Amino acid sequence: MTQIQLTDTQAVVLSAACARDDGAVFPVTAKLKGGAVGNVCKSLLKLGLIEEIPATDLNTVWRYDEERGPITLRATPLAQTTLGITEAETTTKAAETATAPVQRRKGTKQEALIEMLRAPGGATIEEIATALEWAAHTVRGAMAGPLKKKLGLEVTSEKVEGRGRVYTLK
Known part of the structure; x- marks a missing residue:
């Protein structure tokens, strides 16, 4: 337990x-x-x-x-x-x-963020901020707080040439 x-x-x-x-x-x-x-x-x-x-x-x-x-x-x-x-x-x-599995509402920005991070190739802060109409610091906070701490998801990042730092969910 x-x-x-x-x-x-x-x-x-x-x-x-x-x-x-x-x-x-x-x-x-x-x-x-x-x-x-x-x-x-x-x-x-x-x-x-x-x-x-x-x-x-x-x-x-x-x-x-x-x-x-x-x-x-x-x-x-x-x-x-x-x-x-x-x-x-x-x-x-x-x-x-x-x-009990965590129940998430459908059609939320959090769900959209998770989909973007699970997509092949992941997503950059700028891509997420543009798609969700958030500021960059809001994207970083959402990944560190709700995704990592509350939902226990593992967010990884790596530098991709020509794209910058790309974030993905494992």
């Missing part, structure tokens, strides 16, 4: 939840501004490290569901494993999350 990388904020929120007997995420003790708590919780939900349960205390409500009523969050066994609190145990939800 792949190891889950957590940001410092995610680790603090998750550690506090795992330290509680009931595993409750709320109240969040970390000093976070604006919508940061919501963003951290959404990312932890997506990773399967926390889960939604019916809230019994109205001071710990995460959201309201029309069918289930007030909902709160608690740490999952995967959270304790990720933080090294317990030995590795594979839960069904965690296993599904780890092995």
